[in-house]
Amino acid sequence: MSRQQMICFITPRAPANVSHGVKRRIDDMCRQIGRIHFSTLALLPAAPDASALEEPSLLFEVISDEDLAPADLVGLMLQAGFGVLWKLYQVNWPGLRITDPATKREWLRAFLIEHSNLANCGFVGTRDRTVAQVLAENRFFTQARDVLHGLPAANRPADTRMLADRLFDWATHHGFGWVADPAPRSPWRKGPNFGLLCWAALSIRLVLPFVALLGVFTALGFIVVALAHGLTAMNLPVPRDPSAAVLLAALALLLALLVPLALALSTGVGILGLAAVVLLFSVLTAALTVLGGIGAIALGDLSIQVCSVELGLLGVMSLLAFASAAAFIGLIPVLLALRAPPFFPLATILSLMVLAAALTYGFTQLMFGFMASRDCRSLAWSALHILDAQTRLVWALCALVSVAVVAALAIWFLTKTMPKLLRVAQRWDRPGPLADVPAHQVHPSVQACEASLARRTSHMISLTEIRSPYAWHRFWLRFWLSFINVLGEYFFTEGILGSAQGIKFGHWHIIANGRRLLFCSNFDGAFGGYLDEFIRGAAEGANLIWRRSELRKRKAARYDQPAVEARRSFPPTHLHIFKGCKAEQAFKAYARESMLPHLHRFEAYTLSNEDIERATRLREALRGMRSAVKDDQIARALES
Structure with missing residues (x-):
């Protein structure tokens, strides 16, 4: 650390x-x-x-x-x-x-x-730099630059490729062979080593946002089941069809995310409103965890905790189903605007639409699977398995309208409301008269x-x-x-x-x-x-x-x-x-x-930070396979 x-x-x-x-x-x-x-x-x-x-x-x-x-x-x-x-x-x-x-x-x-x-x-x-590394890299940089600048103009390398080759040979024969080794770099810095375990460790450190994210998914899942329960109470059984699942996902997303965010930010408290939303979902997750634990201990039944997990997974599937459906609908005007030949763009868009439709179908079936779980029967709902063409069309149109509305609201919020809030923040940031x-x-x-x-x-x-x-x-x-x-x-x-x-x-x-x-x-x-x-x-x-x-x-x-x-x-x-x-x-x-x-x-x-970074860049440019970009970096460093 x-x-x-x-x-x-x-x-x-x-x-x-x-x-x-x-x-x-x-x-x-x-x-x-x-x-x-x-x-x-x-x-x-x-x-x-x-x-x-x-x-x-x-x-x-x-x-x-x-x-x-x-x-x-x-x-x-x-x-x-x-x-x-x-x-x-x-x-x-x-x-x-x-x-x-x-x-x-x-x-x-x-x-x-x-x-x-x-x-x-x-x-x-x-x-990620020790004292020894800083001193060694600076010594290498200063000596390499002095050697280059000390050469007569006639003996200087003709191009950057020749300069890089001669510098590497000089480093190898003057005790700087270690420049061929990679400089130490932690997984948190830019590079290829930031893998799954690093992301997991980061999530553990960012406890509050991670818990809030779980709260968002759980809230989404709960709202989906509650909407299905409400429709059943009104004698409107939910068809086991992708259009119904997409409609439920869109409404849940609207109620769980867009409405709280819009209210929080439109009240004029900006980032504090976002923090309140994060805290709200964090409290929701903590409450479900605590109540589930108490219920499991008191009743000897893990169904409450299992239901919480299933609601969270249902929320994830709902979000993915909505995203894939929105992608499918968004590609329709793109497809209509294309003309063939050439056929490659048309084929690409069609392939993406097929993929989006397949993902939508898969995610919606997973949604119905979690909704039908026996551990979350407190909000009962009934499914309609056989649909006539007219009913299917109505649900499809409702799903299409809901996705379009939610997507339009999100775009409007990002393009219209956010700039206004940023201007408000800039106005608040201006210092007023002071005592x-x-x-x-x-x-x-x-x-x-x-x-x-x-x-x-x-x-x-x-x-x-x-x-x-x-x-x-x-x-x-x-x-x-x-x-x-x-x-x-x-x-x-x-x-x-x-x-x-x-x-x-x-x-x-x-x-x-x-x-x-x-x-x-x-x-x-x-x-x-x-x-x-x-x-x-x-x-x-x-x-x-x-x-x-x-x-x-x-x-x-x-x-x-x-x-x-x-x-x-x-x-x-x-x-x-x-x-x-x-x-x-x-x-x-x-x-x-x-x-x-x-x-x-x-x-x-x-040394300044720029001096330290420049010496490390020279070392990194000399390591590995030669390229025109690395050769240019070497020349720039030595001429600075």
Whole structure:
């Protein structure tokens, strides 16, 4: 998991100063381990409601390779730098000064594990790369480019194919033969390895949408059976004919999906309406599961649970039957518009129509099979097996009209209503007038830290207080952090969060017994541009997280570090996701006020995300079969 790469050791009783010798030894420890991308030392000020005697905490942020477990990381740190770690944390040692080193080492190991904080949410911009891989690929790239640029013009390759061949030969004979091996890549990133098991694992992680989907299918199945029951009650037996099943499926789809979605979105609450629909179907599934379990235990009968499963399968078959019938009807005007010769388009459309008709028939027969189940007899219905031509025609016309109406409503909703809702959302996203906020200036210590990182990887530490009531805001904060973490791990896997670029490692931690929110980020570029990326590309996520925080007056961690002199709130949001950080100056002032300086930074490399990606692209282009596209990629990389 990407979030286990990002650990913050937050310990009490921070040392007053960190000497240059300690900083140098921390760098030596990280280099010797060889699996730490970045590390940071900083002081966290005491909470606003803490006593005047409470000391600041020491923050030790460590970004490690993805496959390194936290306990293993602590072991490597003690192995490579026990002396310097003891120097940092000996003030917390409860034993006698004269104690054997083995005892101290075991205590320090337990102490660090106890005070380690895994990220509640983390995002990695350059996924699936170890420190060794980043350094090796960059070394290969720089040396290959230097060799190429060092050649006289007369000796340079004549075309991209020759350039690729010569580069591969050079790599093989100069210790870079490993470029022929594929770069490590998790199954969540683009590639051919995302199979059935990966989709199953993703469904397990996305519990709420998965349960909601089951609720949708169960609701569809229940409505189909209820409609058949209603027709039977009116002395209208349902014929066991594909047209009847398609009609029931269309009406069920209209009642179970289109009507709730239209009502939710037309009320003006947009995405919150969709969330309410998802929650509705999730509650339905949970209720059926719980009631089925209670009924099975009380009665010793599994029929309720079996019926729930059958209703879900009936819903799936209904959806597929409607889709295949809609495809068949949609192909009719296409067929009528074609003229022969040529005959191939006509034959293709006819073949597709035959396939759609066969699928419709198969899915409708499965529907009748599930509807006739003995486990769901609470909604009884009667089937008509023998149809005259007139009755069959009436049912077919009803099915045709119902499919056309439902399909037309869906198209109208997508083409007419959705654009209006998007315009409404854009209007809601415009920040309105704000109350006067205190003037803000960047503290000299933060400015000095940013200046020291010029032309290197930028870094920020933001510490805010979670709003009260704590339990309420903490619950939702954990929920949205978990949700964004899933999105970052499984969907935004190519270095862009939403549409925000430049993030190397960003992570959020809920600390201090759920009272404070800590955010640390390693990113490319300057701080102002970094926040602009959040405003333009990930505003909804930023609002969902930071709207539940605030700044309260707190004293500085040290005389030369910033304090919060006045209470400040996150810019107001609308429906949780609109406005907020779109009030650019207020958001940047809030972020600046929350920032803390670092005491020391270690960087295993100072490469940008683009530098890292370019070196990997060069490696990937050299691997496998040669092609004109790969040859062009090699030339572009070496000329950049």
